[in-house]
Amino acid sequence: MTDSPRLFPDLDDTLLQRALPLLDDEWLQRDADLAPVLPVVLARGVGQDWHKAGTFRHHLVGVARSLTLWQQPSDVRLLGLLHSVYGNAFVDLVKFDAASERQRLQGVIGEAAEHLVHLFCTMSRAQFVQKVLAGEVQEDGSLQVELNGAAPRQGVRLSAYEVAAFAIVSMADTIEQWFSWQDEIFSRFPGTDTSRRQAVHWGASLWPGPMRPTARMVSQVAALGRALQHPALKGQLPLPPVFDGCQQALAPQHEAAASALYWSVVQLAQPLVDLDAATATLEQAVQLNPWVGEPQMVLAQLYLSAGRGEDAERAARGALQQFCTWGNAWDKRVQWDAWVAWTRILLQSAAQGSWPERLDKLNNLALR
Template sequence: MNLPFQALNPDLFTRAQALLDDEWLTKDADLAPVLPTVLARGVGQDWHKAGTFRHHLVGVARSLALWQQPRHVRLLGLLHSVYGNAFVDLVKFDAATERSRLQALVGQAEEELVYLFCTASRREFVQKVLAGQIQADGSLPLHTNQGEAITLAPDVVAAFIIVSMADTIEQWFSWQDDIYSRFPDTDTTRQQPVHWMASLWPGPMRPSGRMLHQINRLGLALQHPALKDRLPMPPVFNACTAPLGASDDAAAASLYWSVIQQDQPLVDLDVATGVLEQAVRLNPWVGEPQMVLAQLYLSAGRREDAARAATSALQAFCSWGNAWDKRVQWDAWVAWTRILLQGATADGPGAWPERLDKLNNLALREAA
């Protein structure tokens, strides 16, 4: 088959398992003390892209926890928009009157990092990182949302890149491709009604055909000599060393979606299988195409191939901590992938059933 399947990292899987618990955040010694104050601001009632603002904040923090980021970076993920920013008018703390309260809760340096993330121009930050404009010492000249010139220190640049990667993978799907077309270079002369007419929320919920490439380029920027050893490297794109081309990202997403939409015949699986195999060759870094491919292999009786595909899909899911295909949540993708892996490797009750009426009896019986 010559497919770029990955092995499962046991340590990464163990970390991901702990985060499958809905209450994982309440068990995090660094983040749990902050959670009640954040929840008291109504974040669970605010709409945000593919869910609520609570879903978003927790999802970003989950990826950062999975990526073994230090306390100040995980706190930044949990609080990254609480003062609002140029894109989200979800002000949960008034920067004019409540900064001292947040400082008392998380620490002065940690709060200052959150405030800087909210007030610095995120659009300009992403544009400059993608353009390779990080200085030799790792710093980055920038402006605030009000136009004030600032310079981000190398530690801050590394933290902002990693949080931006987690922020993007948690929230971005096809609706945002339309509403925020070509971000960060969105055409500001185009009137907003044009964007609204392009997609009614949530739309078809296709995976984005372009933002994984952008996340990839942010990750590659962490290989800058002045940045690469400042924070743990996210375990995506082969520890942020492997490129993902823009055309490969777009083509893989399109091929995957054509199978999901059943544009390919599924009574005989050879065409759909070939399409998904090509999607995986183009983009081996997300789990959903490999998971669906594992299901097709199982349906065709190709258990060894299914086991390899499901194992690789599980590795990809455990690397991100968030779903690429947002039709269902990350933990559901992980659960079904483990069922497929069990069905491909087990004999007896755990094996993949040959009759459709036995699908309802599937239950996870193994740890992986």
């Protein structure tokens, strides 16, 4: 008898209804705050620039989507849409010249949002993450960080609002872009070893690599979320719904093990005649990391294949809940909207007590 009732969270219908409109590619054009800005960004060629697992446009829109799902105010959502347009220490994608075009961008998004964008691009983001994770946020919520540039670097004191905004945008930024290729080239971020030579580590450098989910960054996102429980930060902005409203931690060793277990199943490294080993492996993965949807979704399909309809329904609902908390995929082999769409098919099939017996019939499944 399965212990699946303990494995999977309940589905929050309010959160689901908030996520469903964001599945439509046109959601951004309907957004009153972001739609007027989109043509200005697209005119700078962001749809043609490579960025991590897609294009720069995919990345900017994905970050803004999570922030929209997390009900962030317009200035924070605009920061998400524009968070690298002045360039930064990580990416050389300068779409606006900070020396000459700040006023132009202010005219489009307003001074408050542009201030956040400029500061986020010009501060040391690695140092920001290091200090937040080290608990160096002051009693009043402020944080001293250095600006990018040659030593000696100029310092700036972030307000509590800026610290909260930058932590939340960093969470969305990380989950949107991070997969195994970045685990390799940016290993141990924010303490990346910059001495590693590409020619020596050529195997790790081949893009996009095996496209495994990250084995180390979800726990870091959880830690950033936990930092938002700081008394001076907690009321600054709506807390993202991930990790039970940023209340829960994820141990790095649990994340790594869960990722490996999940990958062993999807790469068919488990016995293929019976379902029991793959099912047990995924159940263990979910227990170790219950905060991402993909392992729960795959487990729902295994339950359906085994005729375990009630367990499949619980797993599918749990997967859908986690997808709706993130607004981005953990397993980036397919996009977030595709994961949600297949999960809804699994949930529908489990509720109806049906699942195709023939392989070709899997191609005919449709949401009713």
